[in-house]
Amino acid sequence: MELVCPAGSLPALKAAVDNGADCVYLGLRDDTNARNFAGLNFDVAGLDQALAYAHARGRKVLLAVNTYPQPDGWGKWTRAVDLAAERGVDAVILADLGLMEYAATRHPDLRLHLSVQGSATTYEAINLYRRLFGVQRAVLPRVLALRQIEELVARTEVEIEVFGFGGLCVMVEGRCQLSSYVTGESPNTAGACSPARAVRWEETPGGLESRLGGVLINRFGAGEHAAYPTLCKGRFEVAGELYYAIEEPASLNTLELLPELARCGVRAVKIEGRQRSPAYVAQVTRVWRAAIDALAANAARFAVKPGWDTELRRLSEGRSQTLGAYHRPWK
């Protein structure tokens, strides 16, 4: 099983490679990817350095071009795909159908991965991507239970990649418009749920307040753990009660499901967090490498070590964790 780790900078990429990532995924320094934050990501020179570092050590680099181009930006998105092919990226991670068609016809040797943003949850949809564009891997949206993943894997020859660890969202990947109501920008087209220019933090007598586009979305009392300033993780008053009405801030952690994911035939596990620091990438990659190696050495005796769990919990949003939809006995 491949370990696919995030990088928002060259030191993060090196941290991933040095700590045992098989593949590192990254984005360009613009809105062609879904982690479009100020000062993050790679320019062309940085991409070349990343490729040189990873390839010299036998690891792969995947380029996420996973936002949806708007009519006036088409050229920017196709240039990103051209760049991936020219520079020798191992695969591009795409969501948009038009861009898939462009990549498949213009660069037939370029390996295509279907982004989670493509929101394909059935083998029929994934097989259609295969037939039309030769897609070789699909990243599953985080809405399927283990049983459903198992059934899907059995009915497609496309490699399946699932999220193993990191930030969660409301899981309407590729279709979420929520933050655009207060920021004027959709994450699917502009590449961020909480563009930093729209975010304000303030320590007040009542607690730490977060505002998005001027709208108060959360207030953390003393001792409460903070969360990312996205609208879906705001606290709202509904029928007189103030609570996380859409989603509680928590990170996905599927370490304990690793043997099951492997048994289902899942080919790769993905770590979320291109916006995080090299320290995060190093720590999470180290834990997951150790876990995957332990599984490979003796699957029958695999058990999550307490140290792994402690380390991951400290890095989790709101310092809380969930199995997400994977563990859903009722389907």
Next chain:
Amino acid sequence: MTQQTWTVPGPLARLLALLPSFPPAWLMAQALNAALAPLLPPELLATLAGRRLRLRVTDAGVHADFTVAGGRIQALGSRGAPDVSIAASAWDFLQLARRAEDPDALFFARRLVIEGDTELGLRLKNALDALDLPPLELSLPPSPRAVVRAVVRLRGESPTGRADPGV
């Protein structure tokens, strides 16, 4: 994220808070100009030009203000509202400088707060993350007593000529 921390002791913090913030800011600006400024991307220095950046060491009760002018980091007096303020304990700033801590994890734990222009703060954080350097190999902070002795020496007074501040 480490659980182990070191806190500036209260009596020392009260002592530090009495000192003007400009001299330490000036010293830090000289160090940053020597060590960091040449490595920072020009577009970041341009973004920071004329903006007031405040580093607030929460447990020491002190802060230092900086700006960028002519491509160099300059200390500012502490009067005036900062464009962005970054607050953490002395220990956590040290861990961030050593790249031993993830800033987001510190933020979730309420140990790092960025107030004001979030985009400016994020740009700075991401630029520092992107510097392709070996992490700073800093040793543990000096003992509180050593810090007090250094502070007292800076003020031109004998460490033994004053009442022990009790640390």
